[in-house]
Amino acid sequence: MTPRIFAIGFIYFCCSIAWAILGDSVTTRTREGSEHLRENVQSIWGSPQTQLPPVALYNDPIVHETKGDDSKTKTATTMVERHLPVSQSRVNVDLSLDHRRKGLVWYSTYAVAYDGEYQFLNDTGADRKIGISFPLPEGQALYDGFEASIDGRPVKSSIVAGKIYAVADISAGQTIRFRTKYSSQGLDRWTYAFARGTGQVNDFQLTMRTNFGEIDFPGNSLAATTRKKTAEGWELQWNYTSLLSGLDIAMAMPAKLQPGELVSRICYFAPVSLMFFFFLMFILTLLKKIEIHPMNYFFLAASFFAFHLLLAYTADLIDLHLAFFLSAAVSIFLVVSYLRLVVGMRFALLEAGALQLLYLVGFSYAFFLKGYSALSVTIGSIITLFIVMQLTGRIRWSEVFSKQSPAPPPPPASGSEDPLPPGKALFN
Numbered sequence: 285m286t287p288r289i290f291a292i293g294f295i296y297f298c299c300s301i302a303w304a305i306l307g308d309s310v311t312t313r314t315r316e317g318s319e320h321l322r323e324n325v326q327s328i329w330g331s332p333q334t335q336l337p338p339v340a341l342y343n344d345p346i347v348h349e350t351k352g353d354d355s356k357t358k359t360a361t362t363m364v365e366r367h368l369p370v371s372q373s374r375v376n377v378d379l380s381l382d383h384r385r386k387g388l389v390w391y392s393t394y395a396v397a398y399d400g401e402y403q404f405l406n407d408t409g410a411d412r413k414i415g416i417s418f419p420l421p422e423g424q425a426l427y428d429g430f431e432a433s434i435d436g437r438p439v440k441s442s443i444v445a446g447k448i449y450a451v452a453d454i455s456a457g458q459t460i461r462f463r464t465k466y467s468s469q470g471l472d473r474w475t476y477a478f479a480r481g482t483g484q485v486n487d488f489q490l491t492m493r494t495n496f497g498e499i500d501f502p503g504n505s506l507a508a509t510t511r512k513k514t515a516e517g518w519e520l521q522w523n524y525t526s527l528l529s530g531l532d533i534a535m536a537m538p539a540k541l542q543p544g545e546l547v548s549r550i551c552y553f554a555p556v557s558l559m560f561f562f563f564l565m566f567i568l569t570l571l572k573k574i575e576i577h578p579m580n581y582f583f584l585a586a587s588f589f590a591f592h593l594l595l596a597y598t599a600d601l602i603d604l605h606l607a608f609f610l611s612a613a614v615s616i617f618l619v620v621s622y623l624r625l626v627v628g629m630r631f632a633l634l635e636a637g638a639l640q641l642l643y644l645v646g647f648s649y650a651f652f653l654k655g656y657s658a659l660s661v662t663i664g665s666i667i668t669l670f671i672v673m674q675l676t677g678r679i680r681w682s683e684v685f686s687k688q689s690p691a692p693p694p695p696p697a698s699g700s701e702d703p704l705p706p707g708k709a710l711f712n
Contacts, residue, residue: 286685303592311544322389330469335398335475340415380396392472425468434463473536
């Protein structure tokens with residue numbers, strides 16, 4: 285019994301090494317492919333976008349008086365650039381998530397429709413000619429349907445260094461409305477920053493509508509002040525009367541289940557699945573007095589490994605769920621079709637097939653359940669422990685491990701006759 289257990293343990297150890305190598309291979313493929321493919325996705329779809337509010341600037345002449353060597357007073361004028369305050373902000377943002385897949389990686393790409401209206405108050409006490417600068421989120425992105433207007437009238441604008449510039453005249457005490465809108469696209473995250481660093485806003489309202497239900501406010505960002513569930517996703521609002529903050533408004537796009545990451549985790553966890561399978565097979569064959577050679581265990585382990593090998597090289601070609609169940613079906617077929625020749629169809633299908641379905645397929649599929657995989661495996665392990673303890677509670681393990689196979693009787697000598705029954709003399 286003991287040599288048999290050691291042989292099974294050696295097979296298990298070798299398979300664990302093979303799974304570790306396969307898991308590392310998938311991780312390397314995912315990491316290398318992700319770095320290269322991400323650049324391609326960004327060049328086509330755009331990068332994470334950060335939108336800043338517009339800035340209204342004007343030049344304020346400052347007169348300086350100085351005395352020269354001849355004691356005459358000289359005057360010099362210096363132009364100082366100043367800002368007009370934003371008295372009101374009304375921003376509407378629509379985010380439409382559209383996952384795109386490259387190789388073993390899903391990318392969270394999105395389309396954004398931006399519509400912002402800002403009011404600037406001339407509180408300088410003089411008429412001013414102002415220049416309004418509106419920074420675009422990302423210089424190489426696409427901006428469709430771009431519009432800019434002042435008090436409802438389209439304005440001529442120019443683009444310099446990724447910023448839209450427009451000029452307007454504003455009287456003392458007057459308020460003008462600057463509005464801009466566009467449609468663009470980005471990757472992973474959209475951010476609205478009040479300023480570079482700490483900024484102050486007054487009478488601010490941003491309304492964000494999403495077509496996804498899983499909302500995530502990243503770290504160092506402001507959570508929505510109000511939320512309302514819609515048919516497609518959420519309507520979120522940020523309302524501030526007067527705010528001074530170094531935090532931004534941001535939305536992280538929901539990430540889809542990554543095939544490469546999932547497959548590598550399943551491969552690393554595979555030794556646990558095989559351990560449960562081998563352990564239950566050993567117990568059941570012991571109870572049913574079925575003899576399975578360690579070589580049979582080797583082929584069963586190879587059938588388990590076939591599941592992970594096939595999954596690793598189909599996950600980037602077809603749908604992940606389809607690849608998973610196709611690989612599971614192939615592995616179960618290998619086990620059942622093999623064991624029916626070794627111990628019979630009933631045990632192969634009912635016992636071995638059920639165990640493989642639970643510990644290979646069930647434990648592996650638990651990784652699809654984000655946040656619940658560890659709990660699912662824990663519950664399955666505890667139930668398994670309870671069942672095994674009930675089945676083996678009456679087994680005398682000392683007798684099982686000390687039991688020796690009886691030595692076969694020596695073969696009779698060639699040409700010899702059967703021994704005489706006791707009490708018979710050789711000669712009369």
